[in-house]
Amino acid sequence: xxxxxxxxxxxxxxxxxxxxxxxxxxxxxxxxxxxxxxxxxxxxxxxxxxxxxxxxxxxxxxxxxxxxxxxxxxxxxxxxxxxxxxxxxxxxxxxxxxxxxxxxxxxxxxxxxxxxxxxxxxxxxxxxxxxxxxxxxxxxxxxxxxxxxxxxxxxxxxxxxxxxxxxxxxxxxxxxxxxxxxxxxxxxxxxxxxxxxxxxxxxxxxxxxxxxxxxxxxxxxxxxxxxxxxxxxxxx
Amino acid sequence: xxxxxxxxxxxxxxxxxxxxxxxxxxxxxxxxxxxxxxxxxxxxxxxxxxxxxxxxxxxxxxxxxxxxxxxxxxxxxxxxxxxxxxxxxxxxxxxxxxxxxxxxxxxxxxxxxxxxxxxxxxxxxxxxxxxxxxxxxxxxxxxxxxxxxxxxxxxxxxxxxxxxxxxxxxxxxxxxxxxxxxxxxxxxxxxxxxxxxxxxxxxxxxxx
Numbered sequence: 001x002x003x004x005x006x007x008x009x010x011x012x013x014x015x016x017x018x019x020x021x022x023x024x025x026x027x028x029x030x031x032x033x034x035x036x037x038x039x040x041x042x043x044x045x046x047x048x049x050x051x052x053x054x055x056x057x058x059x060x061x062x063x064x065x066x067x068x069x070x071x072x073x074x075x076x077x078x079x080x081x082x083x084x085x086x087x088x089x090x091x092x093x094x095x096x097x098x099x100x101x102x103x104x105x106x107x108x109x110x111x112x113x114x115x116x117x118x119x120x121x122x123x124x125x126x127x128x129x130x131x132x133x134x135x136x137x138x139x140x141x142x143x144x145x146x147x148x149x150x151x152x153x154x155x156x157x158x159x160x161x162x163x164x165x166x167x168x169x170x171x172x173x174x175x176x177x178x179x180x181x182x183x184x185x186x187x188x189x190x191x192x193x194x195x196x197x198x199x200x201x202x203x204x205x206x207x208x209x210x211x212x213x214x215x216x217x218x219x220x221x222x223x224x225x226x227x228x229x230x231x232x233x234x235x236x
Numbered sequence: 237x238x239x240x241x242x243x244x245x246x247x248x249x250x251x252x253x254x255x256x257x258x259x260x261x262x263x264x265x266x267x268x269x270x271x272x273x274x275x276x277x278x279x280x281x282x283x284x285x286x287x288x289x290x291x292x293x294x295x296x297x298x299x300x301x302x303x304x305x306x307x308x309x310x311x312x313x314x315x316x317x318x319x320x321x322x323x324x325x326x327x328x329x330x331x332x333x334x335x336x337x338x339x340x341x342x343x344x345x346x347x348x349x350x351x352x353x354x355x356x357x358x359x360x361x362x363x364x365x366x367x368x369x370x371x372x373x374x375x376x377x378x379x380x381x382x383x384x385x386x387x388x389x390x391x392x393x394x395x396x397x398x399x400x401x402x403x404x405x406x407x408x409x410x411x412x413x414x415x416x417x418x419x420x421x422x423x424x425x426x427x428x429x430x431x432x433x434x435x436x437x438x439x440x441x442x443x444x
Contacts, residue, residue: 018362024408097408106357113360132363135356151258151347152331152364153413193415195261198346199304202260202365204405204415 019176020155021203024097024131025210026118031100034119034164038102041232048106048232050117056103058114112136119161120216126161128171155202158214162225167234172224238266257386258367259414262344263421264335269313275380279442289320290442291326293400295331302349307331334373338426341373343383372435380443384435
């Protein structure tokens with residue numbers, strides 16, 4: 001598979017303080033695909049490739065694999081692609097959210113990372129949630145970290161998206177430390193699980209609750225620490 | 237091919253069914269911890285024809301592992317469990333605590349990270365929340381011991397049949413994520429700890 005490069009180089013500080021949510025912020029019916037986000041971006045020297053799902057190499061790869069098994073996207077999802085779905089249908093076809101998402105690919109230290117990004121518009125502001133999809137370790141790096149689904153739970157992170165112009169986008173990630181403190185002290189209320197012995201903190205609110213929470217606090221600048229912001233500059 | 241399996245799982249064509257019970261919370265509190273030095277050493281293991289080695293050391297003896305603050309405070313009572321394949325290549329490492337819950341001893345495993353292991357992008361890794369996995373520990377008189385892993389499918393079946401109330405969530409793909417508190421988990425273990433079906437059928441035998 002052709003290697004692509006995305007620009008989402010995010011600082012160590014951001015990574016340390018991201019908030020993780022069990023549920024995505026977007027649903028298939030609320031996800032927005034905006035052409036302005038597609039392209040090759042750079043931040044602090046790191047390239048990121050952002051592709052709409054159906055334009056992505058990932059989709060081409062999946063299609064090729066599915067063709068091998070004589071299946072097709074439409075067959076598997078029973079013709080539901082492209083139409084408005086009921087709540088029940090959304091539950092049954094949760095992966096369809098990704099059809100209205102972006103595929104983000106970047107390579108760092110010879111390891112390729114693939115993620116989904118799903119964007120929503122709440123109170124006139126764009127927000128995106130990221131979810132991990134794949135990691136391709138370099139064959140020569142035997143010690144590379146293996147993420148196994150047996151002891152790790154894949155979650156979502158959330159950032160506010162600000163289109164400064166067609167060539168600059170800023171992602172403001174929610175300040176995890178701030179949110180943790182607010183939730184722990186009872187000043188903000190959102191369903192969560194917290195284990196103090198192992199320092200585990202996971203937002204378990206439903207997508208609907210998450211959207212309401214973001215609508216309530218999306219304009220609160222304390223929510224988005226400057227250190228949690230990433231500016232992407234378009235390369236192509 | 238790893239990429240194929242992961243991608244196809246996303247499309248639900250292939251679903252990796254892991255049947256080990258993963259929990260967000262540990263199965264023990266500090267007062268439940270049992271310290272058993274007999275478990276230290278290098279062990280040969282065999283599970284369904286797969287052979288390898290496990291090195292169990294005191295958690296306090298290894299400074300290379302990143303520990304949460306409160307775990308660091310009790311590391312003298314903990315174990316570092318390092319799995320190796322037949323060729324001696326390291327595969328997985330866990331922070332483990334032995335605890336008595338009801339009539340039996342259990343190991344609580346939590347994935348261990350080395351402090352200097354920055355191989356993988358931190359942003360990508362930050363999307364994964366580490367989960368606990370648990371095993372009943374049966375120590376034999378001949379100093380060997382056996383691990384029986386709690387089975388996720390058993391809990392899922394009880395939940396789906398509404399035979400049990402245990403805190404859980406469903407993720408975006410409809411998979412059950414057990415979010416039960418330590419107290420709830422202990423109640424589950426006390427109730428089902430003697431039920432063979434509550435454990436995965438394959439056991440791992442540790443011999444010197």
